[in-house]
Amino acid sequence: MPLTPKNLSLPRRSLLLALLGGVAGCGVPAAYVRPGERAVADLSARQRKLTWANWPLYIDTDDDHPGRRPTLEAFEKRTGISVTYTEEINDNDEFFGKISPALMNHQQTGRDLIVMSDWMCARFVRLGWVQQMDRAKQPNVAEHLDPLLRSPAFDPGRRYTVPWQSGITGIAYNHRKLGREIRSVADLWAGDLKGRVTLLSGLDEAFALLMQGNGVDITRWTAADFDRVCDQVEKYVAGGHIRRFTGNDYTKDLVTGDVLACQAYSGDVIQLRADNPDIRFVVPEEGAELWSDSLMIPDRALHKRNAERLVDHYYEPEVAAELAAWVNYVCPVPAARDVLASAKDKETAALAENALIFPDAEMRKRLVIARDITSRERVGFAKRWNAIVGL
Known part of the structure; x- marks a missing residue:
């Protein structure tokens, strides 16, 4: 998780969770969105853009120009899709509270892609607030996603979520x-x-x-x-x-x-x-x-296909390696290890041997994704x- 106040527990947290937990616990489906009501007409073909909300300090930047993000710029150049990237997520519950009124009322959030911790993703999936991704159009995800991360209890088969970093x-x-x-x-x-x-x-x-x-x-x-x-x-x-x-x-x-x-x-x-x-x-x-912080496409996002392409871009081993070298979390793309190992820069190549970025076989035996807490x-x-x- 990025070195931000990401997991500070807020005093209002219990109240927010109690309200929504109580709704689901009583079997009242007021907040739940049925599958047929989650999508709108996708404007991706004629609007070559998307909006992505992420945490601060959670993407690679150019050392000489901190405002530039090389892997993201490479996607824009290759696809012609412009990305509005915002570092607006500082706490899971805070961001949940920010966009939940729109989602609960079947409205657009203004975002095509968001990144949340998996325990919060579980809540979005249960509420029906995210759209299923078309994995047939995401060959890199299908091929390179770490087997340890492929099927958490809250999202079997990762239909609605894709790990950003773990x-x-x-x-x-x-x-x-x-x-x-x-x-x-x-x-x-x-x-x-x-x-x-x-x-x-x-x-x-x-x-x-x-x-x-x-x-x-x-x-x-x-x-x-x-x-x-x-x-x-x-x-x-x-x-x-x-x-x-x-x-x-x-x-x-x-x-x-x-x-x-x-x-x-x-x-x-x-x-x-x-x-x-x-x-x-x-x-x-x-x-x-x-654990993972995972990418999701919210209900009624206007540029779903563009968002799916961006997710798949980050599952190319070369791109995943460039990102891993900067953020230093567990890389969800094991194939990126060989890319880093072949780097000419010795410090970069050494990252391939860091078990906290690419857990070795012995460590992997002791890593488990926890069952989430139900509503x-x-x-x-x-x-x-x-x-x-x-x-």
Whole structure:
């Protein structure tokens, strides 16, 4: 996930989720859009353009001209399609609240392509707020999408979503200051880490790794598994073991040494290690969550075909490699690894051997996509979790 306030839990989050969760939980289909009502006449053939909303710092830029985006400009030049690119997504819930009134009322959002975290994508898919992509017109996606990412529970076969970038929620720690390695989730609770551990504040970001520490298969976790995690976290909060709950600001505590170990995102740690090689990232022995931020085409988008072509453009291995070299997250196109390995620049070529960009076979065995939290579960789960976190 890009190094922005992406996963800060907002106080209004629970209210927003409760309102929509309550609608779905009661079986009232007011917000749901049926398949036949999602599309409008596609203007792609005569309007060679599209609008794309993404997160800040989540695409390659030219070192000498930061306003230029080489991979995007290459698409525009090759296809003649102009792209209005906006960095307007700073938080999943905030952006959801921004465009949900239009989607709920069968109106256009003004965007042909958006990027959201998969747990939020799950909500869009359930509500019928996104259109199915025509994979026959996306040969690169069909061929090159990482098998680990092809069929999450919320979107079997990836009909409605395509990963933009992926990442791992694991554990980061300062090896030099701690003086030992961390290998498992249980290691977070060692006595010498009391008051020096942080967890992620967002429910969707935190729960899976903690369940894995209990040996839970997170593709089919239960309410009992969730309650067990909450009981454990409450105990560690009461005992002063957990210093605090964080958004992406955990990186500051880790750099200063106020925190020695924490829940963390793989992409952040790659950036931190550039300045401090003592900071390490571990995929615990019990496993870690593999997540994605995924591309979706909202209902009533006016340029669906153009958007599908842009998505497919980023699944060309050469393009995916250029993007991966800049953003440093887990690349959803394994074939991009060979492209980077053949680069003349040694630093670029070295990225092909970075397991946090291209997980090796051993690491891949321990990466799992978690079952998402359903609308029926969300209200009660969010209420309990937010009480623990202090929201």
